[in-house]
Amino acid sequence: MAREPLSVVVTTWNNADTIGTCLASVAFADEIVVLDSGSTDATREIALARGARVEVRAFAGYSLQKQAAIDLAQHRWVLLLDSDEALTALAAERVRRVLESPDAAGYVLLRREWVFWRWQPDRARLNHYVRLFDRTRARMSGHEVHESVVVDGPVKRLDAVIDHYGERDIEGRVDKANRYSSLQVRDRHARAPRLLRTRMVLYPTVAFARYYFWRGHWRGGWAGFVAARVHAFYAFLKYAKLYELRRSGGEGNGRPFDAERGED
Incomplete structure (x- = not known):
């Protein structure tokens, strides 16, 4: 056909x-x-x-x-x-x-x-x-x-x-978490989320539990555990960087965000 x-x-x-x-x-x-x-x-x-x-x-x-x-x-x-x-x-x-x-x-x-x-x-x-x-x-x-x-x-x-195939090692996954969290600040800053300090404290734990337990990566042994920890760190960075941006009056560290290149 x-x-x-x-x-x-x-x-x-x-x-x-x-x-x-x-x-x-x-x-x-x-x-x-x-x-x-x-x-x-x-x-x-x-x-x-x-x-x-x-x-x-x-x-x-x-x-x-x-x-x-x-x-x-x-x-x-x-x-x-x-x-x-x-x-x-x-x-x-x-x-x-x-x-x-x-x-x-x-x-x-x-x-x-x-x-x-x-x-x-x-x-x-x-x-x-x-x-x-x-x-x-x-x-x-x-x-x-x-x-x-x-x-x-x-x-x-x-x-x-x-x-x-994604990131083949922990270094690559952490580097991606750092880059992506910086990019997400621009989207989240426009939506003006509240309670940033509370989110920094609580959300990484929620993110870990969701990834490791609810999505079933505990079945993946230490690879799943490490991935869940990096995922929680990424969740923390998103709100920590946004908090930093708000504290500095929306200018970050005085440096504009650079466009990132590469693949997901």
Whole structure:
């Protein structure tokens, strides 16, 4: 049966270690678009070798960069991936199958996380995101970080899993927590949350419990414990940095935030 043509869209910056696996997992697509932020490694060469159309644009922020990549797609249906993600073989088959007769404006896919030295345990809760969508009825949310696809129309869950290789070590995960918490200050400052000191004290404990117990990462042994602790530290940093910003009159340490580059 004929299916809707599919554009796969990926944003990159120095992702030579993962982009090949990412693009190999979507070789069935009718078009692969890679929007690069100026890589200095072999990212673009690998993408070209995998048959991708590669464009280069200075990084404008996570949400804006992904929206720009989506706008480059030639086809109506888009699958949005990060450069350190890859579809499982079963997920690729289910994406092909649903495009034979789409019955929603967007589809949520599940994501399995690599946690330092192992995959998250099978019974831990999987993250889920809208990744397959009709681009004429969707847009990026515009958030500085943790950006998402906003769909105008019905959204359904597709029983398909994306493997996310993410940070391979604790240093990388802590570095990401530091960068992302700085970016989140801009979003949260605009919403003016109250009781910042109380949030600094209480929310990290809540965040740890939610990640470790409710999401089931206690099943992942020490990898899950360390990941939960870093997640709690990230929760603390978000409010501590916002408190610092408020104390300094909204100017931080007198230095403007720098735009970050890279992948989720």
